[in-house]
Amino acid sequence: MKGTTQATAVRPRTDRWLTLNGWFVFAFLYLPIFVVVVFSFSGAQNVGIWGGFSMRWYERMLGNDQLLNALRNSLWVALWSTIVSTIFGTAAALALDRYRKWVSRGAFDAILYLPVIIPDVTMAVMLLLWFTQVGVPLGRVSILIAHIAFNISFVAIVVRARLAHMDPAMEEAGADLYASRWQVFRRVTLPLIMPGVLGGGLLALTLSLDDVVITSFVQGPGATTLPVYVFGLIRRAVTPEINAVSTLMVTASMILVLTSLAIQNRGQKE
Amino acid sequence: MTLTDERSSSHEETAVNPKLERKAHRRESWRGFLHAVPAYVYLIIFFVLPLIIVYVFSFASRSRTGRPELEGWNVDSWTRLTDELVRTIVTRSLWMAILNTVLCLIIGYQFAYWIATRRSQKVRSFLLILVLIPFWSNFLVRTYAWRMLLDSDGYITQIGELTGLWGRMLFTIPAVFIGLLYGYLPFMVLPLYAAIERIDWSLVEAARDLYASGVKAFLRVTLPLSKPGIIAGSILVFIPSLGAYVTPDILGGAKTTLLGNFIVTQFGAARNWPFGSALSGAILIVMLLATIVYFRTGGRTV
Numbered sequence: 001m002k003g004t005t006q007a008t009a010v011r012p013r014t015d016r017w018l019t020l021n022g023w024f025v026f027a028f029l030y031l032p033i034f035v036v037v038v039f040s041f042s043g044a045q046n047v048g049i050w051g052g053f054s055m056r057w058y059e060r061m062l063g064n065d066q067l068l069n070a071l072r073n074s075l076w077v078a079l080w081s082t083i084v085s086t087i088f089g090t091a092a093a094l095a096l097d098r099y100r101k102w103v104s105r106g107a108f109d110a111i112l113y114l115p116v117i118i119p120d121v122t123m124a125v126m127l128l129l130w131f132t133q134v135g136v137p138l139g140r141v142s143i144l145i146a147h148i149a150f151n152i153s154f155v156a157i158v159v160r161a162r163l164a165h166m167d168p169a170m171e172e173a174g175a176d177l178y179a180s181r182w183q184v185f186r187r188v189t190l191p192l193i194m195p196g197v198l199g200g201g202l203l204a205l206t207l208s209l210d211d212v213v214i215t216s217f218v219q220g221p222g223a224t225t226l227p228v229y230v231f232g233l234i235r236r237a238v239t240p241e242i243n244a245v246s247t248l249m250v251t252a253s254m255i256l257v258l259t260s261l262a263i264q265n266r267g268q269k270e
Numbered sequence: 271m272t273l274t275d276e277r278s279s280s281h282e283e284t285a286v287n288p289k290l291e292r293k294a295h296r297r298e299s300w301r302g303f304l305h306a307v308p309a310y311v312y313l314i315i316f317f318v319l320p321l322i323i324v325y326v327f328s329f330a331s332r333s334r335t336g337r338p339e340l341e342g343w344n345v346d347s348w349t350r351l352t353d354e355l356v357r358t359i360v361t362r363s364l365w366m367a368i369l370n371t372v373l374c375l376i377i378g379y380q381f382a383y384w385i386a387t388r389r390s391q392k393v394r395s396f397l398l399i400l401v402l403i404p405f406w407s408n409f410l411v412r413t414y415a416w417r418m419l420l421d422s423d424g425y426i427t428q429i430g431e432l433t434g435l436w437g438r439m440l441f442t443i444p445a446v447f448i449g450l451l452y453g454y455l456p457f458m459v460l461p462l463y464a465a466i467e468r469i470d471w472s473l474v475e476a477a478r479d480l481y482a483s484g485v486k487a488f489l490r491v492t493l494p495l496s497k498p499g500i501i502a503g504s505i506l507v508f509i510p511s512l513g514a515y516v517t518p519d520i521l522g523g524a525k526t527t528l529l530g531n532f533i534v535t536q537f538g539a540a541r542n543w544p545f546g547s548a549l550s551g552a553i554l555i556v557m558l559l560a561t562i563v564y565f566r567t568g569g570r571t572v
Binding site: 010011014015017018019021022025026028029030032033035036039046047048049087088089091092094095096098099100101102103104105108111112114115117118119120121122125126127128129130133145146148149152156206209210212213217227230231234235238242243246249250253254256257261 | 295298299300301302303304305306307308309310312313314316317318319320321323324327377380381383384385387397399400401402403404405406407408409410411412414415416417418419421423424425452455456484505509510512513515516519520529530533534537543546547550553554557561
């Protein structure tokens with residue numbers, strides 16, 4: 001899209017209004033997060049009042065065993081669910097994009113998209129009923145199973161978008177040069193779809209670290225994740241310690257976004 | 271889609287021996303199926319079967335202690351959906367979800383349009399990153415931020431009381447609204463941006479050359495061209511708003527119970543799993559209908 005044609009559509013007065021609205025929306029999006037981050041360094045006992053710079057809430061956070069245990073669970077679940085769902089999701093994307101005709105392809109396509117559009121609460125109810133009915137003990141493993149279930153679809157969508165933009169001639173050239181199927185995949189397909197695979201994996205990681213509703217349904221005694229633990233804290237009472245944990249979580253997600261953007265950027269340049 | 275069609279037709283041209291070709295086809299389709307197997311099996315066990323069991327439970331009965339029992343099948347849970355209380359909650363959830371979607375659309379459209387019409391590619395990319403960061407940030411944290419901001423001794427409440435414009439907002443409908451709008455606005459902006467950025471502006475120019483007014487050109491050209499983004503964004507905002515649980519739980523009070531909270535209550539304090547299942551089942555049907563509309567109108571391309 002050329003630069004000059006972009007601007008012709010907007011009249012100066014409209015443009016001034018849009019710019020005003022734009023900065024207002026950015027303020028709306030960022031101020032609340034900013035306030036949380038700033039107040040996490042406040043020494044006051046009360047959440048909304050500034051009490052001088054202090055790191056005491058971070059110290060207290062690091063001394064909270066329950067919180068650290070929840071963080072460990074979160075990382076364990078996020079890591080394994082990301083690995084499994086990235087492999088399954090990528091294979092599913094290949095099955096749908098590279099092979100046009102196979103039995104029940106349409107059904108699979110539909111099943112793969114459903115977890116994306118289903119409300120969290122419904123998915124949580126479904127899995128709780130199923131786990132109690134089949135006899136899966138509620139705990140770290142049941143949380144992992146649930147996270148893989150919703151992550152596969154997101155990975156598949158991201159990888160599929162990448163596959164759609166890929167030139168099939170590359171793979172054909174590889175095959176013409178007597179490369180085996182595996183070699184073609186390993187040397188041609190995989191490197192080309194790598195930004196999509198990594199992007200999907202990062203999305204899965206973020207979603208896993210984010211989830212509250214589904215996890216709170218399928219968690220077991222002693223095995224909860226960080227967001228669910230924090231959710232419990234917020235429901236009981238709002239303390240400045242939550243600000244510190246929130247700052248940590250926002251920082252983590254910002255690192256994830258920037259990483260994923262860097263990966264996608266690199267993919268576009270290639 | 272067109273890309274893949276071209277690909278399959280080029281394969282057909284190279285056909286030599288029809289028998290060999292058919293065999294190769296069968297092998298290809300078998301390979302495709304094999305690729306899908308891990309995800310397929312996983313989703314059948316941990317998605318499709320759980321989905322079915324929701325409907326099974328919705329016809330179940332309860333023991334005296336409230337434990338669900340898979341016998342004494344009945345439709346009580348479904349008939350309870352027409353209760354006064356349920357109707358109130360469903361109506362409230364629906365209008366809040368619809369209003370939130372409309373508000374997100376109005377604010378998000380102007381916002382996405384603004385970003386998409388910046389001249390330099392660099393500025394556009396930078397602004398887009400600024401949208402992505404809150405989009406990826408933890409939803410719970412973002413909701414909590416408003417819990418803190420709207421607290422009774424927080425600055426917003428103080429300003430409101432000082433100017434007399436608003437009182438204590440926490441645990442009221444407006445607070446839940448702010449939370450929903452804040453939570454889901456980025457979900458609206460991204461698909462809208464994707465759609466608007468793709469618009470060929472020479473079409474708008476052509477309309478203007480043919481003496482269409484600015485408003486008319488927008489309504490007849492720009493708006494229809496951004497339709498896929500509008501549909502995708504609306505679905506992405508409407509569905510989670512309708513099933514919202516975290517936002518009303520943190521920012522709302524007893525009088526702002528939405529469908530999501532009501533369902534969760536059935537599995538907690540109320541201990542009525544069959545009724546909770548019927549509610550979830552009903553929400554699922556609404557969601558499916560919304561999705562069918564989405565696919566019919568071709569919103570999938572976004």
